[in-house]
Amino acid sequence: MMDIIHKYKEFLSSQDKSPKTIESYVRDIRLFVNWYSDQTNHDINTLQQFELNDYRKELEKTVKLKTANRKIVSINRFVEWLFNEGILEDKLHVKTIKDTTPLEFKGLDETEEKRLRKEIYLAGNKMHICLFELLRNTGVRVSELCDIELEHITITEKKGTLKVHGKGDKWRTISLNKTARESIQEYLKVRPSDKGNNLLIGQRGGIKRNAVDLILKKYGDKIGINVSAHMLRHSVGYKLINNPNVAITTIQSILGHSNMSTVAIYTQTKQKDQEIALESIE
Template identity: 30%
Template sequence: MEKYISQFIHYLSVEKGLSNNTLESYDRDIKLYCSYLKDQHLDIKNTTRTHIISFLMDQQKKGKATSTISRNLVSIRSFYQFLTKERILEKDPSLHLESPKIDKKLPKVLSVQEVELLLHAPSLDDTLGLRDKAMLELLYATGIRVSELVSLNLGDVNLGMGFIKCFGKGSKERIIPLGKVSIRMMAYYLERSRPHLKKKVEVDALFLNHHGKRLTRQGFWKIIKKYAKSTGIKKEITPHTLRHSFATHLLENGADLRAVQEMLGHADISTTQIYTHITKTRLKEVYARSHPRA
């Protein structure tokens, strides 16, 4: 079974061009499913639709979230499709299995005032503060994912033209414009901060840690948590919060949904549409607070 899983992950990587995080997720899901089959003394070649449903029900009994179970099924389906395509299996038992319906949770967003508080939290008097300010401004200016932020190289930024180039899910390239504040802070970082962080070895990474190496997602998580705590903002702030706030604030100010979809790198516009629900909810809250007959 390990051989099939390894071949499947290689196929997803080479032919589908999926990111490392997505590949790890597929690998984890399939190994979990195969472990369940082993406990039931089943070979994957003898599995049926009933066995897949039993596995999903077992995950539900263990308290797994609907979103996790739905992702499990997506991984299992893809695995069976691969096994059928490679003629390891004659039939795909996962055909026509419906994913459990997931209630879409509205992402947490910050108000414009709260974003201002967060963006002004880093000190501009030290090397790391300048770097952090540049990163936060860039995130809010572009709405890129944190994984995309830490993957940026020096050559991906064009301050003269005012844009960045980043590679999203499936290695899809997109160009995103920068605002004046972000351009200014990036220039300050590149001139006054990055040369001090860079050690003797030349690195392409745009954002460096205090060791002179590429900043990691975990490193950025700690940074944003530190500033969130220092501002006293009561809402939970995650690395994705500025992305959500970027999209919501654009739509609130009349941006075109398709343009926001392109900037966020969403393959499906329905993913972007969730932000329109946020703006409607906020409008209702404002109306309820402000209208004399609300």
């Protein structure tokens, strides 16, 4: 069966996927094939639906839900390829596992965010302020933040846009509100002009993703809160999805999700939300 995995890897490579993505898929398939080999003496071309369902149950028992569903996606793509190649006679598919527990809020509480913002502004580092405000006002991923170049930014008297290089080599354009525009303009006044094209500058050229979280952690530690760039992205998503005037398609385009269903990760529940909801029916 290793020949099948090798051929599938070649197929993935022809699909313009990143080496990291290919390795992830192949790793998932190799584990599945090893499990399948332990269950039967037959080749993969005899794979049955009930065997896929059995593997789903195995994943439910052995790994976290998010990991299990990622593996299921990998397997579904693999069996689809097997069908398209004529290796499987029937088109098989295994359902992902539903999570019935409410999603917990993974962002920063509004009060914490205000305290953090105050701490950053008091320190007065224009680059840190710009970094924070871009995360807080655009919801970009930390990798996207690090990739921002000067030419990706357009600012006029009353408007501004940011071109973002996102996942899957896709570009999107995000509007810059007044706070984001001002933070960029203030930083550009002091930004060294001989440090390359990246907007945010580290010790050796463009800032690295681990440096972003270290900067945020430094300020968070001063006020005793845990903070990361990813948490700020979740805060943006939470604010947007709880604004009745913002369409879900708009949230999808701002945050750069290829699938509409992924936006659901921001429908988290805070304890405060529950308190308000229950108080409203007293």
